[in-house]
Amino acid sequence: MPEAIYSNTIPRSISRSAHKHENRNCFVDPISMVVFLSVLLLLSLLANAVLAHLYYSNGIDWLVSCEPVRSCSDQDVDHNAQIKQFLHKDMENRSQAHHCPQKNFPExxxxxxxxxxxxxxxxxxxxxxxxxxxxxxxxxxxxxxxxxxxxxxxxxxxxxxxxxxxxxxxxxxxxxxxxxxxxxxxxxxxxxxxxxxxxxxxxxxxxxxxxxxxxxxxxxxxxxxxxxxxxxxxxxxxx
Missing domain, CATH: 3.10.100.10 (Mannose-Binding Protein A, subunit A)
Structure with a gap:
């Protein structure tokens, strides 16, 4: 009879111990959570800043590349910009109005x-x-x-x-x-x-x-x- 009682009490002890251990694992320190979210926010802001810089730089390059130039007789004119203008016109004729040529021309x-x-x-x-x-x-x-x-x-x-x-x-x-x-x-x-x-x-x-x-x-x-x-x-x- 004592053996039966002893054997029946062991699972309860293990169950209570496991339950307490599980509760401890589920507990998250609020300070740690705030720090974690702050780091994520900082990384997100940095990523957005990099993307904004790239977008702005490419946008300026696109405008410079496609901006018309008035006369190639002017010594101060950037002839590469004129070439880009002509190529951009060609792309528009090919229904690709949002494409701007690269700086290195294949022709x-x-x-x-x-x-x-x-x-x-x-x-x-x-x-x-x-x-x-x-x-x-x-x-x-x-x-x-x-x-x-x-x-x-x-x-x-x-x-x-x-x-x-x-x-x-x-x-x-x-x-x-x-x-x-x-x-x-x-x-x-x-x-x-x-x-x-x-x-x-x-x-x-x-x-x-x-x-x-x-x-x-x-x-x-x-x-x-x-x-x-x-x-x-x-x-x-x-x-």
Whole structure:
């Protein structure tokens, strides 16, 4: 009988002890809680301050990047800002009005005598290349002089791609009548070979569009099939 009583009292003692221990574990010191919450609040404030700084900095950079510049003839003008302006306009035309270009441009932009020359890195057919130039506010380049031809050849060789570049010259309207994209007749002769239409079953439209040949030292002209995909040179007047 004593053994039975002894054995029945052990679980109660353990149960009361466990209950007290559980109560102690559930008890939280109010001071510790205040300190913990204060630390969390401080970290939150610091994080918000960092985010606000980044947002403000990026916002200012976006405004500077996309702010129009009046004239590239002014020596004090930041030409990179103008380039960003043109690229931003292009992005707007592509329904991406909230995108602003990065500072490093994938294409080569060269400012000279009141205009920008843009040497593309992507390849398109002649019409698509022209549309791209128009989206930037210009057109495929019109070569007006021997000096300008030499300038473009120098820039192409500096790029070092040894490839072909579309220019704004075509006889697609009337065979043999070479017109620039502003409808003026061409009076220069930088042809590597006399232009020949070279119509064939595979090329019924002939060779009606002109490229600068970057594989040649003087980047001489060649007439090729307009649906070929090549790089291009845009000419954009300063705003």
């Amino acid at each position: 080569k932009w060269v400012q000279d005598k009141g205009r920008f020359y843009v040497f593309s890195i992507d390849v398109k057919d002649w019409n698509s290349s022209r549309q791209r130039c128009q989206d930037l506010g210009g057109d495929l380049v019109i070569i007006n002089s021997n000096e300008e031809q030499k300038f473009l050849a120098k820039q192409i060789h500096a790029i070092g791609t040894q490839t072909l570049y579309w220019i704004g010259l075509t006889d697609s309207h009337t065979e043999g009548v070479w017109l620039w994209v502003d409808d003026t007749k061409n009076h220069l002769n930088f042809w590597a070979m006399p232009p020949d239409d070279h119509k064939s079953a595979d090329n019924p439209l002939g060779e009606d569009c002109v490229v600068l040949n970057g594989r040649m030292f003087e980047a001489l002209w060649g007439d090729v099939f307009c649906l070929r995909t090549e790089r291009s040179i845009c000419e954009i007047p300063c705003s």
